[in-house]
Amino acid sequence: MGDVLDGARGAVSDRWPYPAATATVGLSAWVGARAAGPSDDWYAGLDKPSWQPPARAFPVVWTPLYATIAWSAGRALSRARGRERRALAAAFGANLAxxxxxxxxxxARRSPADGVWGALLLDVSNLHLVRRVARGDRTAAAALAPYAGWCLFATALSASIARRNR
Structure with missing residues (x-):
């Protein structure tokens, strides 16, 4: 009987990583969006490079990126067990924070320089996350590549804006 309950609990818990990942990614997006965005008057007044995407590009890019982060997290967490699952959940949580x-x-701080530091930390977190996910699921890790790439682009953009607006 214990084996049946353990099996049932495993089957149920294996379904929770996708909804939990989706909710966590959604919360991260919501919290980040509360700080303003490219339509902010302060931001509009900054000197930006010619390769700055238009404001309408950001939701078009971020929506599928957030979807793939949620999918990757759900898939990776559903395949991991025990300590590795907890470490993986912590890595995704730290990354989304x-x-x-x-x-x-x-x-919110109106600081492109602080944004560069935050972007660099996110890039390091992305590298760590992709490597950790790849240990258990290369497909889930590959799904994170566009996110990591976009964040590298955002780091370069942040650095350019910070340099132009010292």
Whole structure:
């Protein structure tokens, strides 16, 4: 009987990583969005490079990126067990906290320089996350590549804006 209950608990718990990941990613996006965005008057007044995407590009890019983060987290967490699952959940949580924090550092603090530091921390977290996920699921890790790439682009953009607006 114990084996049946353990099996049932395992089957149920294996379904929770996707909804939990989706909720966590959604919360991160919501918290980050509260800090303002490219339509902010302060931001509009900054000197930006010619390769700055238009404001309408950001939700078009971030929506599928957040979806793939949630999918990757759900898939990776559903395959991991025990200590590795907890460590993986912590890595995703830390990454999403850094993701949301960047917006607060850059926009709410009105500090492109702080945004660069936040972006660099996020890039390091992305590298760590992709490597950790790849240990258990290369497909889930590959799904994070566009997110990591976009964050590198955001780091370069933040650095350019910070340099132009000292």
């Amino acid at each position: 850094l993701n949301a924090a960047w917006t607060w550092l850059f926009f």
